[in-house]
Amino acid sequence: MAIIEVRDLNLYYGEHHALKGISMDIEARSITALIGPSGCGKSTFLRTLNRMNDMIKGVRIEGTVRIGGDDIYADDVDVELLRKRVGMVFQQPNPFPKSIYDNVAFGPRIHGVNDKRELDEIVERSLRQAALWDEVKDVLKKPALSLSGGQQQRLCIARALAVEPDILLMDEPTSALDPISTAKIEELIQELKKDYTIVIVTHNMQQAARVSDRTAFFLQGELVEYGDTVELFHNPRDKRTEDYITGRFG
Amino acid sequence: MERRRAEKHLAVRKWKNRVAAGAFFLATSVGIAALAVLIGAILRDGLPYLTWDFLTNVPSRIPEKAGIRSALFGSLWLMVLTAPVAFVLGVATAIYLEEYAKPGRLTRLIQTNIHNLAGVPSIVFGILGLTLFVRGIGLGRSVLAGALTMALLVLPIIVVAAQEALRAVPSSLRHASYALGATRWQTIRRVVLPAALPSILTGTILAMSRAIGETAPLIMIGALTFVAFVPTSPLDAFTVLPIQIFNWVSRPQEAFHHLAAAGIIVLLVVLLSMNLTAVLLRNKFQKRY
Numbered sequence: 001m002a003i004i005e006v007r008d009l010n011l012y013y014g015e016h017h018a019l020k021g022i023s024m025d026i027e028a029r030s031i032t033a034l035i036g037p038s039g040c041g042k043s044t045f046l047r048t049l050n051r052m053n054d055m056i057k058g059v060r061i062e063g064t065v066r067i068g069g070d071d072i073y074a075d076d077v078d079v080e081l082l083r084k085r086v087g088m089v090f091q092q093p094n095p096f097p098k099s100i101y102d103n104v105a106f107g108p109r110i111h112g113v114n115d116k117r118e119l120d121e122i123v124e125r126s127l128r129q130a131a132l133w134d135e136v137k138d139v140l141k142k143p144a145l146s147l148s149g150g151q152q153q154r155l156c157i158a159r160a161l162a163v164e165p166d167i168l169l170m171d172e173p174t175s176a177l178d179p180i181s182t183a184k185i186e187e188l189i190q191e192l193k194k195d196y197t198i199v200i201v202t203h204n205m206q207q208a209a210r211v212s213d214r215t216a217f218f219l220q221g222e223l224v225e226y227g228d229t230v231e232l233f234h235n236p237r238d239k240r241t242e243d244y245i246t247g248r249f250g
Numbered sequence: 251m252e253r254r255r256a257e258k259h260l261a262v263r264k265w266k267n268r269v270a271a272g273a274f275f276l277a278t279s280v281g282i283a284a285l286a287v288l289i290g291a292i293l294r295d296g297l298p299y300l301t302w303d304f305l306t307n308v309p310s311r312i313p314e315k316a317g318i319r320s321a322l323f324g325s326l327w328l329m330v331l332t333a334p335v336a337f338v339l340g341v342a343t344a345i346y347l348e349e350y351a352k353p354g355r356l357t358r359l360i361q362t363n364i365h366n367l368a369g370v371p372s373i374v375f376g377i378l379g380l381t382l383f384v385r386g387i388g389l390g391r392s393v394l395a396g397a398l399t400m401a402l403l404v405l406p407i408i409v410v411a412a413q414e415a416l417r418a419v420p421s422s423l424r425h426a427s428y429a430l431g432a433t434r435w436q437t438i439r440r441v442v443l444p445a446a447l448p449s450i451l452t453g454t455i456l457a458m459s460r461a462i463g464e465t466a467p468l469i470m471i472g473a474l475t476f477v478a479f480v481p482t483s484p485l486d487a488f489t490v491l492p493i494q495i496f497n498w499v500s501r502p503q504e505a506f507h508h509l510a511a512a513g514i515i516v517l518l519v520v521l522l523s524m525n526l527t528a529v530l531l532r533n534k535f536q537k538r539y
Binding site for chain 1 (some may be wrong): 422427429430431
């Protein structure tokens with residue numbers, strides 16, 4: 001069953017029609033890649049799934065987005081709880097200027113976990129899941145900003161995992177990283193698929209082909225094509241998809 | 251261009267370059283020289299009088315027995331009472347304006363007024379303090395009335411400094427917090443404020459060093475010029491360093507003028523150490539993100 005169901009989603013930034021009639025189902029415990037040229041709406045779409053667009057002035061949204069069957073734009077929805085369920089990793093690693101430990105413990109703390117032992121367990125589990133534990137287990141009190149860029153991004157993943165989300169949104173998580181860090185994160189994403197539903201925006205088509213089960217191609221606010229990744233890259237149904245993946249534009 | 255002309259031109263250019271450097275150095279020297287002369291004169295006049303007795307004695311009609319204990323403690327009392335009031339009100343105002351207020355005509359009006367308040371002559375705040383605190387709520391000529399007046403005086407400075415500090419916190423940190431399900435207050439309390447605090451404290455200390463040198467509003471609200479005791483409660487009468495200095499300078503006897511110079515040294519030391527703290531704080535926490 002699809003964990004995310006999007007129907008006829010339209011989004012406007014003021015006059016600008018940024019997402020045009022998107023309908024899309026995303027399966028639980030799968031990796032979905034969103035690809036397309038800059039400004040095509042893929043990041044905007046990603047941010048409708050945890051309502052991060054709410055913070056931008058002049059945004060208007062029509063249509064429905066259901067996560068686990070619940071309409072997340074219904075009036076009685078608690079945005080804080082939604083975001084606990086739908087975690088997010090950003091393009092630039094953005095750890096808080098706090099210790100490694102406090103970064104991971106931030107989420108559990110704001111949701112009311114104060115017990116030291118419980119926090120210790122969550123921090124260790126999350127860092128292990130993010131494949132960072134062995135590198136930082138002896139320096140948990142050190143500032144997060146002393147880590148390398150790749151480590152910082154894995155810390156941000158650990159921080160997102162610490163609140164036990166069902167879904168993890170990733171907005172070009174490797175675009176600021178070197179190839180080795182990128183490979184580590186890609187490996188990690190594969191691993192996380194066992195427990196989480198992952199939606200990843202990427203500029204890098206090889207990355208989409210490498211990591212994802214399904215791929216969605218966006219162009220000028222439209223969902224042009226959505227399907228099995230192997231299928232989409234080898235037998236694109238739409239001419240525009242073919243042009244894009246063969247590098248004729250974008 | 252032929253080579254000789256270029257060479258001749260080069261000489262002129264280099265000459266102009268030297269003149270420009272000299273002119274700017276001269277301009278800077280004027281300020282530095284004035285400061286050096288000022289400090290030199292004050293040290294010459296005041297240093298011999300700057301003794302332990304001077305620091306621990308209360309004012310007296312006899313110059314040899316006069317000291318600044320009551321003024322020093324008066325200034326300390328004033329700071330201790332002004333700082334928390336101004337800090338809490340100023341930071342709260344900045345948080346409201348930066349994080350909660352919707353941008354619009356009202357917010358712009360408030361913003362403009364805060365900037366204007368920062369430019370209002372301090373004596374006007376003295377009149378306000380006299381009306382509001384001394385007479386209005388009947389605090390009398392107390393150190394508390396003085397502190398509240400001073401708090402209003404430095405409030406705009408703290409608000410503006412705190413607003414800038416809050417604005418300098420990268421939005422990526424706020425987004426990280428919201429994306430984890432934090433509320434606005436949790437985000438402010440746990441992410442934005444800790445990141446902005448060093449800059450806010452720096453601004454507050456600089457505002458306090460403005461307050462410690464202010465004289466006019468305190469004379470206005472009736473701080474005494476001759477106080478032979480240290481205030482023991484916020485409702486006691488008081489004097490402060492600049493008023494004490496002013497009092498000594500206006501006396502005819504030569505000896506009191508030396509005492510004034512010694513008092514100025516004390517005031518300068520207090521001021522400079524506050525500013526130094528602000529600079530150290532800023533350097534320590536610079537570039538954390």
